[in-house]
Amino acid sequence: MSTTLSIDPETLGPEARIVHDYLEASMVPDPERAATYMADDVVITFTGGRVYHHPSGPAGFNAMRYAWVKKDMRQFDVARGAEGTVVYSTGYLYGEWHDGTAFEGNRYVDRFVVENGKIVKMDVWNDSAERILSARGIEA
Template identity: 85%
Template structure:
């Protein structure tokens, strides 16, 4: 994306830096390194309601869905609530579909719960399904 926002990593709260580091590792993709930022028993609810307990699950889905995909991380919001520290990462996906067609501007929201320096819960939403439907001529 041409108007990429530059995040100030050092200004992020600790929990947001943990999430940022996780996302960086997951985009390589290096699911084993990404797992170092997650607690034992982590629950990852990926797009479509798929549940995983290790970053290799989403990496496997992404390997089938995209030739490659990265995140243009725009914002991190941190809130303290009933579940503990919640971090939202929002921005855009960009990359290539399996047929080599480039894409960008695909919105995403990732929601994390961080406890004791580790991610214990992750929820993932993005516009990929809508874009795939549109590419197939199905536009509701």
């Protein structure tokens, strides 16, 4: 993607750095390394409401949906609230569909709750389903 902004992970606070490093590992994909950033009882709610308890779940789903996919991480926002420390990662997905068609500019929002240096909850949203429907001539 020609418009990729580089985020220097060294400038991130500790919770955002954990999320950044998790996302980097998940994009390899290396679910086992990604799991080192997550609590043993993590709850991952993926697109479409799919629930997983290990990064291998989303990695497996992504393997079915994309030939490959990466994140252009644009921003990390950290807030402290009732759930603890919440980190939002926003940006764009880019990659290739299984039919060989490249894509970019697919918005994503990932919401994480970080406690004691580990991700305990992750929620994932993106525009992939809408793009799949649009490619089939169906406007959602």
